[in-house]
Amino acid sequence: MNIITISREFGSGGRELGKRLADLLGYDYYDREIITTIAAQKGLDEGYVEKALENHAWQTIPLTFRHSFASANMMQQAQTDLLVAQKRVVEGIAKAGRSSVIVGRNADVLLADKKPFSIFVCAEMDAKIRRCMERAEKGENLSRREIENNIRRIDRSRAKNREMIANGKWRDCGTYHLTINTTDWSIKELAPAVAEFASRWFRR
Protein backbone atom coordinates (compact mmCIF):
# COMPACT_ATOMS: atom_id res chain seq x y z
CA MET A 1 0.00 0.00 0.00
CA ASN A 2 1.44 3.38 -1.08
CA ILE A 3 0.14 6.66 0.31
CA ILE A 4 0.83 10.04 -1.27
CA THR A 5 -0.14 13.11 0.76
CA ILE A 6 -0.51 16.57 -0.70
CA SER A 7 -0.38 19.77 1.31
CA ARG A 8 -0.78 22.95 -0.68
CA GLU A 9 -1.11 26.69 -0.83
CA PHE A 10 -4.64 27.76 -1.76
CA GLY A 11 -4.89 28.24 -5.53
CA SER A 12 -1.64 26.40 -6.32
CA GLY A 13 -3.33 23.49 -8.11
CA GLY A 14 -2.56 20.91 -5.43
CA ARG A 15 -6.02 19.39 -5.57
CA GLU A 16 -5.95 18.99 -9.37
CA LEU A 17 -2.46 17.49 -9.11
CA GLY A 18 -3.71 15.02 -6.50
CA LYS A 19 -6.69 13.98 -8.64
CA ARG A 20 -4.49 13.48 -11.71
CA LEU A 21 -1.88 11.55 -9.72
CA ALA A 22 -4.57 9.19 -8.43
CA ASP A 23 -5.88 8.68 -11.98
CA LEU A 24 -2.40 8.05 -13.43
CA LEU A 25 -1.34 5.66 -10.67
CA GLY A 26 -4.71 3.95 -10.19
CA TYR A 27 -4.83 5.04 -6.54
CA ASP A 28 -7.90 5.97 -4.51
CA TYR A 29 -8.39 9.70 -4.07
CA TYR A 30 -9.48 11.49 -0.88
CA ASP A 31 -10.17 15.14 -0.40
CA ARG A 32 -13.71 16.40 0.29
CA GLU A 33 -14.73 12.81 1.05
CA ILE A 34 -13.08 13.19 4.45
CA ILE A 35 -15.24 16.20 5.37
CA THR A 36 -18.35 14.42 4.07
CA THR A 37 -17.62 11.38 6.21
CA ILE A 38 -17.02 13.41 9.39
CA ALA A 39 -20.21 15.41 8.81
CA ALA A 40 -22.22 12.22 8.30
CA GLN A 41 -20.72 10.55 11.39
CA LYS A 42 -21.38 13.58 13.60
CA GLY A 43 -24.72 14.51 12.07
CA LEU A 44 -23.36 17.97 11.28
CA ASP A 45 -23.57 20.22 8.26
CA GLU A 46 -20.69 19.66 5.81
CA GLY A 47 -20.05 23.39 5.42
CA TYR A 48 -19.83 23.82 9.19
CA VAL A 49 -17.36 20.93 9.55
CA GLU A 50 -15.19 22.32 6.78
CA LYS A 51 -15.19 25.81 8.22
CA ALA A 52 -14.57 24.62 11.75
CA LEU A 53 -11.60 22.49 10.70
CA GLU A 54 -10.03 25.07 8.39
CA ASN A 55 -10.60 28.24 10.38
CA HIS A 56 -10.64 27.10 14.00
CA ALA A 57 -14.24 27.11 15.19
CA TRP A 58 -13.58 29.58 18.01
CA GLN A 59 -12.49 32.24 15.52
CA THR A 60 -15.78 32.03 13.65
CA ILE A 61 -18.06 32.89 16.58
CA PRO A 62 -18.75 36.55 17.39
CA LEU A 63 -16.33 38.27 19.72
CA THR A 64 -19.05 38.90 22.32
CA PHE A 65 -19.57 35.15 22.68
CA ARG A 66 -15.89 34.47 22.97
CA HIS A 67 -15.87 36.60 26.11
CA SER A 68 -18.11 34.04 27.71
CA PHE A 69 -15.73 31.46 29.09
CA ALA A 70 -18.31 28.66 28.89
CA SER A 71 -19.02 29.27 25.21
CA ALA A 72 -15.39 29.50 24.23
CA ASN A 73 -14.79 26.30 26.14
CA MET A 74 -17.64 24.55 24.35
CA MET A 75 -16.39 25.66 20.97
CA GLN A 76 -12.92 24.42 21.75
CA GLN A 77 -14.41 21.11 22.78
CA ALA A 78 -16.35 20.89 19.52
CA GLN A 79 -13.15 21.71 17.59
CA THR A 80 -11.22 19.02 19.44
CA ASP A 81 -13.99 16.49 18.72
CA LEU A 82 -13.79 17.30 15.03
CA LEU A 83 -10.00 16.98 14.99
CA VAL A 84 -10.26 13.57 16.65
CA ALA A 85 -12.94 12.52 14.15
CA GLN A 86 -10.72 13.73 11.30
CA LYS A 87 -7.77 11.76 12.63
CA ARG A 88 -9.92 8.60 12.81
CA VAL A 89 -11.26 9.04 9.27
CA VAL A 90 -7.75 9.54 7.86
CA GLU A 91 -6.46 6.53 9.82
CA GLY A 92 -9.43 4.58 8.49
CA ILE A 93 -8.34 5.31 4.92
CA ALA A 94 -4.93 3.82 5.67
CA LYS A 95 -6.49 0.81 7.44
CA ALA A 96 -8.43 -0.03 4.29
CA GLY A 97 -5.00 -0.93 2.88
CA ARG A 98 -5.48 0.57 -0.59
CA SER A 99 -2.94 2.85 -2.26
CA SER A 100 -4.27 6.40 -1.97
CA VAL A 101 -3.69 10.07 -2.64
CA ILE A 102 -4.90 12.22 0.25
CA VAL A 103 -5.17 15.98 -0.22
CA GLY A 104 -5.01 18.21 2.85
CA ARG A 105 -5.89 17.39 6.50
CA ASN A 106 -2.17 17.11 7.39
CA ALA A 107 -2.49 13.46 6.45
CA ASP A 108 1.33 13.15 6.24
CA VAL A 109 1.51 13.88 9.97
CA LEU A 110 -1.52 11.78 10.94
CA LEU A 111 -0.18 8.80 8.96
CA ALA A 112 3.53 9.28 9.65
CA ASP A 113 3.90 5.63 10.73
CA LYS A 114 2.65 4.54 7.28
CA LYS A 115 5.62 6.37 5.67
CA PRO A 116 3.64 8.30 3.06
CA PHE A 117 5.36 10.19 0.25
CA SER A 118 4.60 13.78 1.23
CA ILE A 119 4.31 16.55 -1.33
CA PHE A 120 3.86 20.27 -0.84
CA VAL A 121 2.52 22.35 -3.71
CA CYS A 122 3.12 26.10 -3.97
CA ALA A 123 2.96 28.80 -6.64
CA GLU A 124 3.61 32.50 -7.08
CA MET A 125 0.77 34.76 -5.93
CA ASP A 126 -0.06 35.96 -9.47
CA ALA A 127 -0.40 32.37 -10.68
CA LYS A 128 -2.64 31.50 -7.72
CA ILE A 129 -4.89 34.51 -8.29
CA ARG A 130 -5.18 33.58 -12.00
CA ARG A 131 -6.14 30.02 -11.12
CA CYS A 132 -8.78 31.22 -8.62
CA MET A 133 -10.23 33.59 -11.24
CA GLU A 134 -10.44 30.82 -13.85
CA ARG A 135 -12.21 28.56 -11.40
CA ALA A 136 -14.59 31.13 -9.92
CA GLU A 137 -18.24 30.17 -10.13
CA LYS A 138 -20.57 32.28 -12.22
CA GLY A 139 -21.78 35.36 -10.38
CA GLU A 140 -18.73 35.31 -8.11
CA ASN A 141 -17.05 38.61 -8.93
CA LEU A 142 -14.21 39.06 -6.48
CA SER A 143 -11.53 41.63 -7.25
CA ARG A 144 -7.87 40.58 -7.48
CA ARG A 145 -7.31 42.17 -4.08
CA GLU A 146 -10.19 40.22 -2.52
CA ILE A 147 -8.92 36.95 -4.01
CA GLU A 148 -5.41 37.65 -2.72
CA ASN A 149 -6.80 38.36 0.75
CA ASN A 150 -8.74 35.08 0.66
CA ILE A 151 -5.63 33.16 -0.35
CA ARG A 152 -3.60 34.70 2.48
CA ARG A 153 -6.37 34.10 5.03
CA ILE A 154 -6.87 30.45 4.10
CA ASP A 155 -3.12 29.80 4.05
CA ARG A 156 -2.75 31.38 7.50
CA SER A 157 -5.37 28.92 8.76
CA ARG A 158 -3.57 26.00 7.15
CA ALA A 159 -0.29 27.09 8.73
CA LYS A 160 -1.98 27.29 12.16
CA ASN A 161 -3.70 23.94 11.75
CA ARG A 162 -0.38 22.35 10.96
CA GLU A 163 1.34 24.00 13.91
CA MET A 164 -1.25 22.41 16.21
CA ILE A 165 -0.29 18.87 15.33
CA ALA A 166 3.17 18.85 13.68
CA ASN A 167 6.71 19.71 14.66
CA GLY A 168 7.75 21.06 11.28
CA LYS A 169 6.32 24.30 9.98
CA TRP A 170 3.72 24.44 7.21
CA ARG A 171 5.35 25.31 3.86
CA ASP A 172 8.88 24.58 5.16
CA CYS A 173 10.71 22.48 2.59
CA GLY A 174 12.33 20.36 5.32
CA THR A 175 8.86 19.12 6.33
CA TYR A 176 7.96 17.35 3.03
CA HIS A 177 9.75 14.95 0.71
CA LEU A 178 9.09 17.00 -2.40
CA THR A 179 7.99 20.60 -2.86
CA ILE A 180 6.70 21.62 -6.27
CA ASN A 181 6.24 25.15 -7.56
CA THR A 182 3.48 24.97 -10.18
CA THR A 183 3.90 28.53 -11.46
CA ASP A 184 5.48 27.62 -14.81
CA TRP A 185 3.75 24.26 -15.48
CA SER A 186 0.31 23.15 -16.46
CA ILE A 187 -0.85 20.59 -13.90
CA LYS A 188 -1.65 18.24 -16.77
CA GLU A 189 2.02 18.21 -17.86
CA LEU A 190 3.32 18.19 -14.31
CA ALA A 191 1.26 15.22 -13.06
CA PRO A 192 3.03 12.44 -15.03
CA ALA A 193 6.44 13.79 -13.91
CA VAL A 194 5.33 13.64 -10.26
CA ALA A 195 3.75 10.19 -10.77
CA GLU A 196 7.07 8.85 -12.07
CA PHE A 197 8.98 10.49 -9.25
CA ALA A 198 6.65 9.04 -6.61
CA SER A 199 6.80 5.58 -8.20
CA ARG A 200 10.58 5.63 -7.94
CA TRP A 201 10.27 6.69 -4.31
CA PHE A 202 8.09 3.67 -3.50
CA ARG A 203 10.39 1.31 -5.43
CA ARG A 204 13.58 2.55 -3.73
Next chain:
Amino acid sequence: MNIITISREFGSGGRELGKRLADLLGYDYYDREIITTIAAQKGLDEGYVEKALENHAWQTIPLTFRHSFASANMMQQAQTDLLVAQKRVVEGIAKAGRSSVIVGRNADVLLADKKPFSIFVCAEMDAKIRRCMERAEKGENLSRREIENNIRRIDRSRAKNREMIANGKWRDCGTYHLTINTTDWSIKELAPAVAEFASRWFRR
Protein backbone atom coordinates in the same frame (compact mmCIF):
# COMPACT_ATOMS: atom_id res chain seq x y z
CA MET B 1 20.51 24.17 -24.40
CA ASN B 2 19.06 23.13 -21.02
CA ILE B 3 20.41 24.50 -17.75
CA ILE B 4 19.74 22.93 -14.36
CA THR B 5 20.77 24.94 -11.31
CA ILE B 6 21.17 23.49 -7.85
CA SER B 7 21.09 25.49 -4.64
CA ARG B 8 21.51 23.49 -1.49
CA GLU B 9 21.89 23.34 2.25
CA PHE B 10 25.41 22.37 3.30
CA GLY B 11 25.60 18.60 3.77
CA SER B 12 22.34 17.84 1.97
CA GLY B 13 23.98 16.03 -0.95
CA GLY B 14 23.21 18.73 -3.54
CA ARG B 15 26.66 18.54 -5.08
CA GLU B 16 26.53 14.76 -5.49
CA LEU B 17 23.03 15.04 -6.95
CA GLY B 18 24.28 17.65 -9.44
CA LYS B 19 27.21 15.48 -10.52
CA ARG B 20 24.98 12.43 -10.98
CA LEU B 21 22.38 14.44 -12.88
CA ALA B 22 25.06 15.71 -15.27
CA ASP B 23 26.31 12.14 -15.80
CA LEU B 24 22.81 10.74 -16.38
CA LEU B 25 21.76 13.51 -18.77
CA GLY B 26 25.10 13.95 -20.53
CA TYR B 27 25.29 17.60 -19.43
CA ASP B 28 28.39 19.60 -18.52
CA TYR B 29 28.93 20.02 -14.80
CA TYR B 30 30.09 23.19 -13.03
CA ASP B 31 30.82 23.66 -9.38
CA ARG B 32 34.38 24.30 -8.16
CA GLU B 33 35.36 25.05 -11.76
CA ILE B 34 33.75 28.47 -11.37
CA ILE B 35 35.96 29.37 -8.38
CA THR B 36 39.03 28.04 -10.20
CA THR B 37 38.30 30.19 -13.23
CA ILE B 38 37.75 33.36 -11.19
CA ALA B 39 40.96 32.75 -9.23
CA ALA B 40 42.93 32.22 -12.44
CA GLN B 41 41.46 35.31 -14.09
CA LYS B 42 42.17 37.53 -11.08
CA GLY B 43 45.51 35.95 -10.16
CA LEU B 44 44.17 35.16 -6.70
CA ASP B 45 44.36 32.14 -4.45
CA GLU B 46 41.43 29.75 -4.98
CA GLY B 47 40.82 29.35 -1.25
CA TYR B 48 40.67 33.13 -0.81
CA VAL B 49 38.17 33.52 -3.66
CA GLU B 50 35.97 30.78 -2.25
CA LYS B 51 36.02 32.21 1.25
CA ALA B 52 35.45 35.76 0.06
CA LEU B 53 32.44 34.74 -2.05
CA GLU B 54 30.89 32.43 0.54
CA ASN B 55 31.54 34.42 3.69
CA HIS B 56 31.58 38.04 2.56
CA ALA B 57 35.17 39.21 2.54
CA TRP B 58 34.53 42.04 4.97
CA GLN B 59 33.46 39.58 7.66
CA THR B 60 36.71 37.66 7.45
CA ILE B 61 39.05 40.54 8.26
CA PRO B 62 39.81 41.33 11.91
CA LEU B 63 37.43 43.71 13.65
CA THR B 64 40.20 46.28 14.27
CA PHE B 65 40.72 46.61 10.53
CA ARG B 66 37.03 46.97 9.89
CA HIS B 67 37.05 50.10 11.99
CA SER B 68 39.34 51.68 9.46
CA PHE B 69 36.97 53.08 6.85
CA ALA B 70 39.53 52.83 4.06
CA SER B 71 40.19 49.13 4.68
CA ALA B 72 36.52 48.24 4.94
CA ASN B 73 35.92 50.14 1.74
CA MET B 74 38.74 48.33 -0.03
CA MET B 75 37.44 44.95 1.09
CA GLN B 76 33.96 45.77 -0.13
CA GLN B 77 35.42 46.80 -3.47
CA ALA B 78 37.31 43.49 -3.70
CA GLN B 79 34.09 41.62 -2.85
CA THR B 80 32.16 43.50 -5.53
CA ASP B 81 34.89 42.74 -8.09
CA LEU B 82 34.65 39.05 -7.26
CA LEU B 83 30.86 39.06 -7.53
CA VAL B 84 31.10 40.72 -10.95
CA ALA B 85 33.73 38.19 -12.04
CA GLN B 86 31.50 35.36 -10.80
CA LYS B 87 28.53 36.74 -12.75
CA ARG B 88 30.64 36.87 -15.93
CA VAL B 89 31.94 33.33 -15.51
CA VAL B 90 28.42 31.96 -14.96
CA GLU B 91 27.13 33.93 -17.96
CA GLY B 92 30.07 32.57 -19.96
CA ILE B 93 28.93 29.01 -19.21
CA ALA B 94 25.51 29.81 -20.66
CA LYS B 95 27.05 31.56 -23.67
CA ALA B 96 28.95 28.39 -24.55
CA GLY B 97 25.49 27.03 -25.41
CA ARG B 98 25.95 23.55 -23.92
CA SER B 99 23.43 21.91 -21.59
CA SER B 100 24.78 22.17 -18.06
CA VAL B 101 24.24 21.51 -14.39
CA ILE B 102 25.51 24.39 -12.25
CA VAL B 103 25.82 23.91 -8.49
CA GLY B 104 25.73 26.98 -6.27
CA ARG B 105 26.64 30.61 -7.10
CA ASN B 106 22.95 31.55 -7.32
CA ALA B 107 23.19 30.61 -10.99
CA ASP B 108 19.37 30.43 -11.25
CA VAL B 109 19.24 34.17 -10.51
CA LEU B 110 22.26 35.10 -12.64
CA LEU B 111 20.86 33.13 -15.61
CA ALA B 112 17.16 33.88 -15.09
CA ASP B 113 16.77 34.95 -18.74
CA LYS B 114 17.96 31.49 -19.86
CA LYS B 115 15.00 29.91 -18.00
CA PRO B 116 16.96 27.29 -16.07
CA PHE B 117 15.23 24.51 -14.17
CA SER B 118 16.04 25.47 -10.59
CA ILE B 119 16.33 22.91 -7.82
CA PHE B 120 16.83 23.39 -4.10
CA VAL B 121 18.16 20.49 -2.04
CA CYS B 122 17.61 20.24 1.71
CA ALA B 123 17.76 17.58 4.42
CA GLU B 124 17.15 17.16 8.13
CA MET B 125 20.01 18.27 10.35
CA ASP B 126 20.81 14.73 11.54
CA ALA B 127 21.11 13.50 7.95
CA LYS B 128 23.38 16.44 7.06
CA ILE B 129 25.65 15.84 10.04
CA ARG B 130 25.87 12.13 9.12
CA ARG B 131 26.80 13.01 5.54
CA CYS B 132 29.49 15.46 6.71
CA MET B 133 30.92 12.83 9.06
CA GLU B 134 31.08 10.23 6.29
CA ARG B 135 32.87 12.67 4.01
CA ALA B 136 35.29 14.10 6.57
CA GLU B 137 38.92 13.86 5.56
CA LYS B 138 41.25 11.75 7.64
CA GLY B 139 42.52 13.54 10.71
CA GLU B 140 39.50 15.85 10.72
CA ASN B 141 37.84 15.06 14.01
CA LEU B 142 35.03 17.54 14.50
CA SER B 143 32.36 16.81 17.09
CA ARG B 144 28.68 16.62 16.08
CA ARG B 145 28.17 20.03 17.68
CA GLU B 146 31.07 21.56 15.70
CA ILE B 147 29.74 20.08 12.45
CA GLU B 148 26.26 21.40 13.19
CA ASN B 149 27.70 24.86 13.89
CA ASN B 150 29.61 24.73 10.58
CA ILE B 151 26.47 23.77 8.69
CA ARG B 152 24.49 26.62 10.24
CA ARG B 153 27.28 29.16 9.61
CA ILE B 154 27.73 28.21 5.96
CA ASP B 155 23.98 28.20 5.34
CA ARG B 156 23.67 31.64 6.94
CA SER B 157 26.27 32.88 4.44
CA ARG B 158 24.42 31.29 1.55
CA ALA B 159 21.18 32.90 2.69
CA LYS B 160 22.91 36.30 2.87
CA ASN B 161 24.58 35.88 -0.51
CA ARG B 162 21.23 35.13 -2.07
CA GLU B 163 19.58 38.11 -0.41
CA MET B 164 22.17 40.37 -2.01
CA ILE B 165 21.15 39.50 -5.56
CA ALA B 166 17.67 37.91 -5.54
CA ASN B 167 14.15 38.94 -4.62
CA GLY B 168 13.07 35.57 -3.28
CA LYS B 169 14.55 34.23 -0.06
CA TRP B 170 17.11 31.41 0.04
CA ARG B 171 15.43 28.11 0.95
CA ASP B 172 11.93 29.46 0.27
CA CYS B 173 10.04 26.90 -1.82
CA GLY B 174 8.43 29.65 -3.92
CA THR B 175 11.89 30.61 -5.21
CA TYR B 176 12.74 27.31 -6.98
CA HIS B 177 10.90 25.00 -9.37
CA LEU B 178 11.54 21.90 -7.31
CA THR B 179 12.68 21.41 -3.72
CA ILE B 180 13.94 18.00 -2.72
CA ASN B 181 14.43 16.69 0.80
CA THR B 182 17.16 14.04 0.59
CA THR B 183 16.75 12.75 4.17
CA ASP B 184 15.13 9.43 3.27
CA TRP B 185 16.82 8.74 -0.11
CA SER B 186 20.24 7.72 -1.26
CA ILE B 187 21.39 10.27 -3.83
CA LYS B 188 22.13 7.40 -6.21
CA GLU B 189 18.46 6.35 -6.18
CA LEU B 190 17.20 9.90 -6.19
CA ALA B 191 19.24 11.14 -9.17
CA PRO B 192 17.41 9.18 -11.94
CA ALA B 193 14.05 10.35 -10.55
CA VAL B 194 15.19 13.98 -10.72
CA ALA B 195 16.72 13.47 -14.18
CA GLU B 196 13.37 12.20 -15.50
CA PHE B 197 11.51 15.03 -13.83
CA ALA B 198 13.85 17.66 -15.30
CA SER B 199 13.64 16.07 -18.76
CA ARG B 200 9.86 16.38 -18.66
CA TRP B 201 10.23 20.00 -17.61
CA PHE B 202 12.39 20.79 -20.65
CA ARG B 203 10.03 18.88 -23.00
CA ARG B 204 6.87 20.60 -21.72
